[in-house]
Amino acid sequence: MKISNKILVWFLVVQFFTVSTSFAQVVEPELPTKNIETQPQAIQDKIPTNQPQLSIIEKLFNTIPADNQIIEQFGYEIFENGVGSTSARIPSGYKLRIGDRVNVYFWGDTIDILSMAGSPVVQPSIDVIVDKEGNLFIPGVGLIPAKDKTVNNVEQQVYSLLSSKFNGFKVKVTVYEPGNFPVMVMGNIKKPGVVYLNSSSSLIDAVSLAGGVTKEGSLREIVYINGANKSRLTLDLYDLLIKGQQKNISLKEGDVILVKPIGKVVSLSEGVKKPAIYEFKSGESLQTLISMAGGLLPSINSKNVQVESFDKASNQKITRDVNDFELGKIYPNDGDSLAFKSAYNVSENIVTIEGNVKHPGSFQYKNGMKLSNILKTQDELLTKTFVYQAVIERIDGVEKEITTISVSLVDFFNGIIDPELAPQDKVKIYPNTKMQNIEISGYISNPCIIPYVDNMALKDLIATVDFEVPSEVNYVDSRIVGNMRKVNINNIVAEITSKNSDNVKTVYLYELLTRNNNAYNVNLAAGDRVLFRPVSDKEALRTVKILGYVKSPGVYKVRPGLKISNAIEMAGGLTEEAYMKGLIFNRSGIAQQQQLIQEESLLKLKEDLALKINKMQNLDKNALTTDAKQFEDNQEELINIKDNKFKENQGRIAINIKDNKITESDDLEVKDGDEIFIPSTPQHINVIGEVHNQSAIAYYPTKTVKYYIDNVGGLTKQAKKSEIYVIKANGTSVKAKKLSALTLDPGDAIIVPRKIGLPINWTSITKDVFQTMVNSMSAIFMISRF
Template sequence: MKKITAVLVLLFTFFVSLNMSAQDILQSKDLSTVKVDYLSDSDINKIKNQLDAKDLTIDDAEEAILSKGMSKSEFSKLKARLEEISRKDPKKKNSKDKDSKDKDSKDKDSNDKDSKDKDKNKKSEFGRKQQEIINNKIKDSLNALIFGSELFDNPTLNFEPDLKLATPMNYVLGPGDELQISVYGVQEFDDNIPVSVEGKITIQYVGQIAVSGMTIEAATQKIKAAIAKVYSTVRSGQSQVSVSLAQIRTIKVTIVGGKQPGNYSISSLATVYNALHLAGGPGKNGSYRNIELIRNNKVYRNVDIYKFLVKGDQSDNVSLKENDVIRIPAYSQRVTVEGEVKRPGIFEMKKGETFSDLLSFASGFNEFAYTASVNILQKTGKEFKVHDVNESEFSKYQPQSGDVVKVAKILNRFENRIQIEGAVFRPDYYSFTEGMRISELIIRAEGLKEDAYTKRARIIRLKSDLTTEIINVDLTKALEGDLNADVPLKREDIVTVYSILDFREEYKITIDGEVKNPGEYEYYENLTLNDLVVQVGGLTGSASKRVEVARMKKSDAINDNDPKRVDVFELEINEGNNEQIKNFALMPFDVINIRRLAVYEKPEMVKISGAISYPGKYVLANKKETVYNVVMRAGGLTSIANLDGMKIKRPIKEEQIEKLQSIDLNLTKEDTIREKRLAKKLKEELKYATIPVDWERIVKDKNHYSNVTLFPGDEIEVATYNEGVKVTGNVLLTSEIPYRRGKSFKYYLNAVGGVDNMGWKKKAYIIYPNGKAAVATSFLFFRSYPKVTPDSQIVVPEKPVTKKMTAGEWVGIGSVVSSLALLILTAFK
C-alpha cells in the first residue's frame, strides 16, 4: 500500500510540474523534468502566448531554456509543436507578419523624417527617452526693464536636462522610470523594464526587485546580485551585467508666484531654473533674489537668480524631486538705473548691498558716463528728494527701495586741448601742458610751411567770463627765442598761422570763341596767349586769324575825356600751328575772343521720300535750294505719284518751344494749362511742322509761294496716288470710302452711317494729302462743305461739353425779364 501511495504522489508531482512549466515555462528555474510529449495543445498555446507577450520567438528563447536544464531533444520537440500550432492558426501568423512589416515600415519611415523630428531622434539615439514638454513663450513687454526678465522670455533658454549625458550616480529611482538591463558574455539577456507603481521591476527568470527610492548606483548592485543567482556565468564572471536608464519618469512640482503659476509635470532630471522657465519666471512683483525651494514642507534652498545672471554661478540650480514647491515671494526693494550705464533697467537689491553692487548688476558705466558722482531721486514717504553720491561713497551708500539713479553724460569739452590751424604741416588738435609756448606747438605741428606769413599769427583765447579775445604774435621773433614774442598758451587756445597766399587776390582769365575748351582759367605770372591757347586744347577748325583781347583799365584818377571802358587789342594768329605772330603777354582778368571764319559751313542735307525716282538724302547745294530743284535732282515724280499729295516735314526746334513757353500772354489759369499742354505736345508728340506743297502750281510757275526754300533737316514726302477717302472721328463707322468724282462731303459722311450722338457735324473738316486742311463754312442759313479729293481724310470732332442751366437759373432769368417788362410798361404810362 505504501508503494502505491508513493507512486501516486510521484505521478501527481510530475504532472503538477508539467502543468506549472507549461503555464510559466519562461519564468521557471528548472526545466529538466519537462516532457514535451506530455504537454497538451492548450499548454503549447500558453507557451506560445508567453513568447508573444515578450515579443520573442522560440529561437530567441533557446539559450535561456537550455540554460535551465531542458535537453536539446526536448527543445526540438517543443519548437516543432510550436511551429505546428502556428501553421494551424494562419490568422495569427499573418497578423504577426503584418505587425512585423508595419514595424519595419515605421522604422524605415522614422529614418526618413524631416528636420522637425531631429530633436526626438537625438533623444532616442542614446537609448534614453523622455516625454516632451512644450511651453510656448510670449515676450513680456510689461516687465522688460526688470533685470532678469529676459531670461524667461527666450524660448531657446529652457534649461531642459540633456538626456545624452551619463546618468547621475545619485539619481533616485521611482515609479515611471524604465531601466535597460543587459547581460552579455557567455549568457545574454537584454530588456527594458519599467519601475511599477509599487516601486518594483520584474526581470524574466529572476523575479521582482524593489528599487524605488534607491539611487541608480545602489539599484545596480542589487540587480546584479539578483541576476547572479539565476545566471551561473554572471557568478563566475563569464558574463557581465549592465544597468542604465532607458526612460526617465515625469515628476510633479508646484510653482507659486510665477507669471504662470500651477502644477507642472517635468523631467525627474529637471532643475529649479527649468521649472521657473516653464512658469515664465517671477510675476510682476515677484522676487528674483529670494526664491524658495520647499521640500517636505521645509525651505530646502533660497535661490538667487542674480548669481547666474551676473557671475554665471549655477550653484542654486539644484535638481527637483517629486512634490517640490517653488515659492516666489514679492520683492523687498527695487532700484531703477537710468542714463549712461551699459545695462539700464530695474534691479532688485538685498539688504546690505551697496551702490557698487548695483553698478555691477548694470554692467558698469559706459564710455560716455560722468563717473565722479551720480544723482539719486529718493522718496521720503511724503515727497521726493535728490541725493548726490560721490565716487568715494559708491561702496558705502546703500540704495533704498524706489530710488531712481541717474547717470549723466560727461561734458562736451576738453581739459587739455589746444588747436593749431593754417600754414603748418600738421594742423590738428594737440594736448596742452602748463607752461607750453607757441614755438613748442609749432614744433609739434612739424613746423611752418613755405608759404607761412611769419610777421603775424593769431591766438583766439577763451577768457574766464567765456568771452573771447585775440592775441597777435610775431612768429619770426618767437621762433628766434624772444620770450616776449613766444607767448605762453592756455587750454582751448586756437592758433592760426596765416599763408601769404591768403592775402593775394585770385586772378582769373577768360577765353571764348573758336577754341576747343572755352571758359575761365587761373592766371599765372608770365602767362602768354600762346600758353593759354595750348592749355585750352588749341583752336577749332573754324577759327580765323583774328584775335581780340580786352583788358581792364586801372587808374587812380577819373579821365572824363577817355570814353573807353577797356583796352582792346587786335591780334592775328597763325592758323597752322596755333601760335600768334606776336608773343602777347596776358594780364589778370583779360578776356580773349578767337573769331570764327567768315565762311565756314559744313554740308547739310534734306531728305526726299515716297513716289520719287531716286529717294534719299540730298545736300543743299546753295543757300536758296527750293523744293523744285531737289525734286528734279531726285529724278522727278513717278507715274504713281499723287500731284496733290506733296508736303514738307520740318523739324520743330527746341528754341521755338522755349519761345512759346517764355511769352507771357496774361492768360487765365485754364488757358495757361492748355498752353502747357500745347508745348508738351509740340515737344513730345508733334516733332515736325507740315508745309503743304502745290506741285502743279510750282511746275507752271517756279516763283510760286509753294516752291519754298528748304532748311537742313527738312523732309519732302511725295504720296502715292490713292483713290480712297478716309472718314474718322465721331462717326458710326470709321472706314475708307472709294473716291467718286463729283460726290459731296455729305455723301462720304452718309456712307459711314453718319455722325454719332457725340459728333459735331458743323465743325467737321477735311485733311488733304499735302497736309492742308479745310473746314465747313456757313453764310446765313446756307452751309458750304469743302471739296473732297482722292486720298483725303474727313474728320468729325467731338461736341464740347456744355453745362445745362438749372431750374433756379431759369427762374432767375424769368424774374429779370418780368422786371424789365414792368419797367417798360411803367415808362410808357
C-alpha cells in the first residue's frame, strides 16, 4: 500500500509540472517587438581602394595626389566594425529594465520541496521576461516587481515568498539577455534618429547603429546629454583612437548623443608614421600633431620641416621652413598641409657626376676615391664643354651646409690637380655656350667666370664661392686664415649688373640667407656681372631684440630707417594675447643718461633729508630724537623705493599707443641694441604707497582711481592725497586730480605718496616753552624784591 501511495505521489508531481509549464506559456507577458531588419546597419560598405569616394575635406587635401596616395581623414573607420557584443558581462548593481530576459534557478532537497502534498511547486529553471508593467511572472511564485530592482533584490523577494512554503531550497536569478531601450543620436550622423541599445552597449555602438559619423562631423566634440538631469559631457574620440583611453558612460533610456560639425583640420601627408587628415583644437602645436600621427619616420631629419599653408587673400598655397626647436611653438592654421621631408634623398655612400658628360650617374664611394676614378679621360666629356671650371658640391659639417670646390678641368687633365672626393659629392660639368657665362668678382677667394644655366638664381651662384678679403683690410666680424680674412656672410652685399645695362641691383645676403627672404633671390641672366663687397658703415646692420607676445620672438638684424612697428611686423606681428599698450621699449644709450640723472636726484634727496633732520634736532635735541629717527627711516625707505622703481624702468622710452597702434610721432627708428618687449594683457591694477593694504585689484573697464583705493582699505593718515598719480602701462605718469574721474587701463599702477612734513612733538615743545616762561617770571619776581 505504501509503495502504491508513493507511485501516486510521483504521478501527481509529474502531472503538476506539466500543467505548470503549460500555464507559464499561456500567461507569459508579450515581449517588446524588435524588428532587426529595420535597425540601422552597423557596418558601412567600405569604399573600393581603386575608386575612392572622397569627402569635401579630403578633396581639399587631395587635389594633386602623389603616387596615387590618397590622404584620408583619421579615425572614421572605427564605425565600420559594427556594434559590440550583447553577451558582455552585466555589471554589478545592474538594475532590471522592461524587456530584460532573466533566468531563475531553484535547487535543494526535493523531498522538502514536495513535503506539502498539493502545494504549488516550481520548475528547477525558468526563463522569464520583465513585462511592460515592470513585473516578473514566475510560475509557482507569482508576480514580482522587477523594474529598477537589482538581481539581488529579486532573489530576496522570490526566496521570501517561497520560504513560507518550502524548506531546504536556494534561488539564483541571472540576466540572460538585457532588454533594449531607445537613445537619440543626432547631428552629423549618416542616419540620425532613434537607435535601440542594451545595457552592455557603448557610445561607439550607438553611433555605429546610426551609421557612424559623417566626415563633416567631429570626432573630437561628441556631446552626451543625460536624459534624466540634462547634464552634458563632451567626449574626444581621439583619446580612444590614439591613447586607448575611454570614458565609461552608462547609456540609459532617453539619453541623447549629439555629434558637432568638424573643427579645424590639417593634413600630415609625408614623413610621419600615420599620414592622414587630423582634426585639431586651438592650442595644439605642430609637435602635438606629429605625436597624433605616431611620430616622424626614422629617416626624417626634423630640422627640415616644410609647412604648406593656404593663403585666402592670394588664393594660393605658400610654404615655409621651420626647425625642430620651433615645432612646439608653432600652431597650425585651419587647412594647413604639412610635409616632413628628409634632408637628403640620396644614399650617403655614393658620389655623382652630372652635366656635360657622356655617362652621367652615381658611383659607389670608396675610401681615397678621387675625381680621376669617375672622370678618367677627356673622351668622357661632351663637345663644347667649359673646361676652365667644374664644380664639386659637398655636404659639410654638423649643419649639413653645401660648400663648393672649383676645379679647373685643364689643370685636372694635365695632371696638376686631382681632388679627393667625399661621400655625397656631386661633380658638375658645364657646357661652353657663347655668352652664357656669369662673371663673379669682389671679396671672394676665387674670382672667376662660371657657366650660366637656365633658371639660375643668386643662391645658386653663392653656393660656388668663398667670401674672403685680404688680411690687411681691417674688417669687423671676421677671422684670419692664411693671408686671407674669412668674412661673416651676413655682412656682404651682392651688386648685380646686367650685360646690357648699367643698372645695379643690390642684395643684402643677410636678408637672403639668414632671414630666408626669397624675394632677394633674384634671377640671373647670361652675361651678368656679380660683385660682392662688404656692408658700408651707413648700411651696417643693427641688432634688435624683439621678445614677448609676438609670433616669432628673437634677435633680428635690421637696416637703418626701420621703425618700431616695422620691427614688430618682422617678428611675425602680435599674438592674440599681446597687450600693445604695455609695450616696453628699452635703449641702452638712454639708460646711461638716466643713470646719471638718477644719481644726481638721489644725492639731492639725501642732502635735503640731512638738512631736515638737522632742523628737527635743533628744535629739541632730546625730545625730538625718536621722531627724527623715525622720519629719517621713512624717508630712506621712500628713497630706496624710488631708486628700485627707477632700476625697473632704466633705459625705457615711453611709447604712446592709440587704437592698438603706435602713434606716428612715437614710432621711433630702432637703433643697435634696442629691446622691444610686448607683454600679455594684464587683468589687474596695482595700488602702491600710503594705503592700508598695498595690493593688486582685478581690473574693471569703467572703474576709477577712487574705486581701487577704496578696495585696498583707503588712504592712511600719512597719505598726501593731492599728489596721488598713476603710472600708465606704457611708462608715462598722470596726476590723479579727481580720484572719481580718472579711469584706468589694464596694468596701470596707482601711487600714493607720503607726506614729507617734519614730525614735530608739539607737546614736548609746549612744555619746554611753558617751563621757560615760568622760570623767567620767577626770576623777574625775585629781582623786583631787591
